[in-house]
Amino acid sequence: MVSFDAERLIEWVRSLELVKRGAESEIRVGSFMGLEAVFKLRVPKPYMDPELDLELRSFRTRREAKAMAAAISGGVRAPRVYAVFPSAGLIVMERIKGPLLKERLQVHGDHGHLLHEAGGMLARLHRAGLVHGDPTTSNYIVAETGMLYLIDYGLSSFSTSIEDRAVDIHLFRRALESTHATIAQEAFTNFMEGYKRVMGEEAGKVEERAEEIRLRGRYVEKRRTIWGRTL
């Protein structure tokens, strides 16, 4: 790779048009070797110890790029990675135009097929040996072509454990309940149908475990503790 100066690169990226501020990154658009691209820049977090911050940003950037490549080869629709600069916290990737699944769900209508597909895509990711780590409705894009994309692999990891897969299901369910409360139940049913269709047999165990996690985490009152003693 061409050697580069991280600071100058970041300075240049920051001159591009900012289109979104994600949960942990700035999303800009520009051209990369003639291709329309998204520049995802993980910016330093002012509230973190600088060493911890740098450790996390470069780790997540590296892992995200790796996971995206693996997801695509596993048949998941994800943006193509054009370039990665871990020490700058930068990934340059294909730009997917279209609204977020979250925005689509907020517009009335029948979204069954979209959720079905979202479930199937998560299953394909799982079958590729990955878990997403943050599967919310903000991390799916409904492309202008009508095709669904799964994005944001910063918290993903390479794992085939039932527990990790179940955490993904649990997270998606909770995202539905907290953001799309009125349609959550039906949406989740559709999502799980899509998931099971692709996952096959194994889906049952994952679903069961997800329910367990729900009881473990969500009903946190069960585990109330005071001064370090579980009650």
Added chain:
Amino acid sequence: MVDAATRSSPPRNRESGELLVLGVESTAHTFGASVVSSRPPYVLSDVRSQYKPSKGGILPREAAAFLAENAPGVVSRALEEAGVGPGELDAIAVSLGPGMGPSLRVGATVARALASRYGLPIVPVNHAVAHIEIARFLTGLRDPLVLYVAGGNTTVMSHVAGRYRVFGETLDIALGNLLDTFAREAGIAPPYIVGGEHAVDRCAAGGKYVKGMPYVVKGQDVSFSGLLTTSLKLLRKGFRLSDVCYTLREIAFSSVVEVAERGLAHTGKDSIILTGGVAANRILNEKVRLMALEQGARFEPIEARFCGDNGVMIAITGLLAYAHGVSLDTPRKALIRQRWRPDEVDAPWYPLTLRDL
């Protein structure tokens, strides 16, 4: 049993339409009572008595015995300070959960007794919701993202479609629990808090970052059990106490602030509140402030004395609920609910606060 009944209160002129509610908190280690009015200055009294174990952690039965012993005195002082006789109250609000059974029973018993004796309605209050309501009241932020951090809770919540919904939480132990357990195992507590500072904060002074300790964020959730074990292991290996304390705190606080940051991005809320016992921590407040600044969200810290469990938050929430038609038709229905989830509670008053009534 409650001598407040027989004590005379100095006369207090009551405005027309004014509502007065007595709030009773008794979910864990604190018995608190407070009288709150629907008119300024709102909080008329705030009395509490807290059980503190001399060594080790809290023992539920011991805690409950302590609460039961102190309850009558706390209630009568709350009425006395407010200058309100029990007969003048409109309702009694009591936190019926979530919490420890033995402690909850003390509060429920006190509330039932007073309610029957004076013919007052009981307003059931969810403890977690009350932590949110007092923060909304104090900060004036009407529709915030909520970071609720306490001994037994670490939750990111937000109000959607009539209720507080859980956005993220700990997958294992809570933030307060992490700090306290570490402090105890490391031999630096009890006492856990001295002069408003936690033992871990005290020992973190001058500490440096230790690489490689586990930072676990999964989506909107955090996990601390690995961090706790690793920290204790490093101490045994001879790492400096100050370095381990510093890094443990950095990782723990940063990860909860990060999930709150994700919650802001995901919900699009433009303000945030920090509430619950650990919200009194200055370092955590500073981190939330910096995060909010970066996200363009408003943040107002709340006074440390209102972070921990207290009767005021129960009275405030009870008053809001009562003004919106929430009350039990008979004291007998005031049953404790150890596992009462905040998203099971309708919040018909939202986004109003006491100041808008």
